[in-house]
Amino acid sequence: SQTIHQWPATLVQPVGSPLSLECTVEGTSNPNLYWYRQAAGRGLQLLFYSVGIGQISSEVPQNLSASRPQDRQFILSSKKLLLSDSGFYLCAWSVRGSGSPLHFGNGTRLTVT
Amino acid sequence: DQQVKQNSPSLSVQEGRISILNCDYTNSMFDYFLWYKKYPAEGPTFLISISSIKDKNEDGRFTVFLNKSAKHLSLHIVPSQPGDSAVYFCAASVEGAQKLVFGQGTRLTINP
Numbered sequence: 001s002q003t004i005h006q007w008p009a010t011l012v013q014p015v016g017s018p019l020s021l022e023c024t025v026e027g028t029s030n031p032n033l034y035w036y037r038q039a040a041g042r043g044l045q046l047l048f049y050s051v052g053i054g055q056i057s058s059e060v061p062q063n064l065s066a067s068r069p070q071d072r073q074f075i076l077s078s079k080k081l082l083l084s085d086s087g088f089y090l091c092a093w094s095v096r097g098s099g100s101p102l103h104f105g106n107g108t109r110l111t112v113t
Numbered sequence: 114d115q116q117v118k119q120n121s122p123s124l125s126v127q128e129g130r131i132s133i134l135n136c137d138y139t140n141s142m143f144d145y146f147l148w149y150k151k152y153p154a155e156g157p158t159f160l161i162s163i164s165s166i167k168d169k170n171e172d173g174r175f176t177v178f179l180n181k182s183a184k185h186l187s188l189h190i191v192p193s194q195p196g197d198s199a200v201y202f203c204a205a206s207v208e209g210a211q212k213l214v215f216g217q218g219t220r221l222t223i224n225p
Contacts, residue, residue: 032211036215042217043119043215044202044204044215045215046215049212090157099145099208101159101162102204106154106155107154107155107156
């Protein structure tokens with residue numbers, strides 16, 4: 001069966017510090033991979049998605065970036081965090097192709113102080 | 114531009130009664146709709162979906178209804194149970210697109 005791992009579960013970082021969140025998927029090949037963010041009191045906002053190694057689509061201009069160095073690995077990064085980057089970050093995967101449900105990891109609670 | 118809207122931020126229902134969660138969308142190109150359930154500090158879990166060629170899909174206690182002319186879908190949970198207390202998100206996608214657009218979520222509370 002397929003599983004998705006996302007870490008760390010919680011993170012407290014000072015403003016201006018770098019960020020690296022990692023997500024890996026097991027039990028499937030060539031998945032679509034996604035990073036979403038849920039800000040306090042808001043819905044799920046798509047940040048990045050990837051349909052293959054090295055292929056990244058950005059949905060929202062911001063100081064975050066994403067990379068997909070391997071088929072089942074997706075990394076969310078920032079060089080300098082802002083207070084507004086605080087939120088709940090969720091990685092997800094789906095079977096390649098439209099009309100497939102997304103399967104989410106357990107998320108990372110990021111607090112920028 | 115919020116293409117998928119859940120206008121009720123919260124809903125409270127008595128245990129055993131029916132819970133009805135609503136969702137509206139503006140993009141007529143959406144052809145696949147999903148509902149997710151989310152507990153605090155966890156990722157959303159997929160509940161049920163419906164294609165635009167159908168108007169109803171049922172899975173146990175969960176039924177999703179789609180009204181394309183009104184650009185409206187709803188999730189019915191019957192009977193409601195305490196474990197159903199969570200935030201529910203509706204989501205939609207366009208054929209050929211590889212991504213989902215989510216609503217803001219509705220917090221459902223089931224009272225004993």
